[in-house]
Amino acid sequence: MLQEPGDIEAEFAQIGVKRVVKKFLTFRTPGPFHFPKGKGFGDSPDAPIVLPSWLSEEDVNYYASKFEKNGFTGGVNYYRSIDINSELTAPWIGAQVKVPVKFIVGDLDLTYHIPGTKEYIHNGGFLKDVPLLEKVVVMEGAAHFINQEKAEEINKHIYDFFQKF
DSSP: OOOOOOHHHHHHHHHOHHHHHHHHHHOOOSSOOOOOTTSTTSSOTTSOOOOOTTOOHHHHHHHHHHHHHHOSHHHHHHHHTHHHHHHHHGGGTTOOOOSOEEEEEETTOGGGGSTTHHHHHHSSHHHHHOTTEEEEEEETTOOSOHHHHTHHHHHHHHHHHHTTO
16 A cells, blocks of 8 residues: 655655755765655755766756656655565565576665675575576666666666677
């Protein structure tokens, strides 16, 4: 069951959609995302956010316009329903992915730094669950939005991978 907007959406509204979008897209701290209740992103609301070369003000304005129209509740509800998602996918625990795979992640991606993730990826757990894993690529200097941050490199990896078939 989806929930109505709650506390986090109210905090995002106080911060402003455009600033929230900028903060999420420029987050490059390899560790858990920290959003202390009532303290926004923990920085001054007036602190400038420097956009990287791959992200323009026009891009930010586009994304912000979509979130201004629809809000953040849909995305936030994914995390609110983690337990339900786990229950619904329980029948597939232990199932293997049996298609060729090339896995690409940024070294600054916060999901790569969740405790146990690197060990799982690099010490055999991932290969056990994905037996046709052909390659793991950890892109240096890239965070969660690698398709934007390193577009040419990602396109080359995808193209080269598909050429095998």
